[in-house]
Amino acid sequence: MELKEGLIKDSYELIIKELQSIVTIFYLFLVGMGMLFKHQKFSEFGINIFQYADIFDFLIAPFQDYIIVLFTMASLTFIYLLFKLDSYWERKCPRMYYLFSLGLSRKSWHRAYKILTFTIALIAYLYFAADFYGRLFRSTINRKEKYTIHYTDDKIISGKLIGKTNNVIFIWENKKVKILPITDSIREMEIED
Numbered sequence: 715m716e717l718k719e720g721l722i723k724d725s726y727e728l729i730i731k732e733l734q735s736i737v738t739i740f741y742l743f744l745v746g747m748g749m750l751f752k753h754q755k756f757s758e759f760g761i762n763i764f765q766y767a768d769i770f771d772f773l774i775a776p777f778q779d780y781i782i783v784l785f786t787m788a789s790l791t792f793i794y795l796l797f798k799l800d801s802y803w804e805r806k807c808p809r810m811y812y813l814f815s816l817g818l819s820r821k822s823w824h825r826a827y828k829i830l831t832f833t834i835a836l837i838a839y840l841y842f843a844a845d846f847y848g849r850l851f852r853s854t855i856n857r858k859e860k861y862t863i864h865y866t867d868d869k870i871i872s873g874k875l876i877g878k879t880n881n882v883i884f885i886w887e888n889k890k891v892k893i894l895p896i897t898d899s900i901r902e903m904e905i906e907d
């Protein structure tokens with residue numbers, strides 16, 4: 715009986731360790747995706763977000779925009795399924811796979827080559843998707859609501875909100891980007907209809 719309980723406990727601890735590793739890797743991937751998507755979004759307006767953002771801005775980036783989370787989950791699932799389909803095809807139809815791979819599937823380095831190819835394809839896919847996301851955001855900026863920022867010295871600035879970090883606000887006004895530091899001199903910020 716004790717042997718069975720010890721086996722169950724060991725199995726449970728192993729599953730928890732593996733789950734922690736998976737969650738950590740997934741979160742790091744999400745943060746990387748958030749950085750990439752945020753960079754592409756702001757670069758469409760000529761802003762290098764890395765000059766204005768701190769590490770906390772990037773740690774929460776994936777959760778500020780649900781599109782990043784959904785895209786990351788869909789991308790990882792798609793790549794995983796593609797990799798599994800490739801392995802299945804290699805096992806079930808080795809002759810056809812051999813012909814399709816131009817005879818490379820029987821080389822000793824083919825497995826490493828396949829992993830490298832999938833990794834490069836994933837990186838390219840993510841970059842082009844982030845670029846598309848940035849261009850899409852840029853095209854929808856005119857449909858966004860207009861913000862008005864009131865300073866304590868009665869200065870008023872209004873425009874379309876591109877985004878913000880912990881330290882600055884980016885406003886799009888008359889085809890120009892205004893970078894406004896967040897300070898105590900901002901009295902209020904309101905959304906216009």
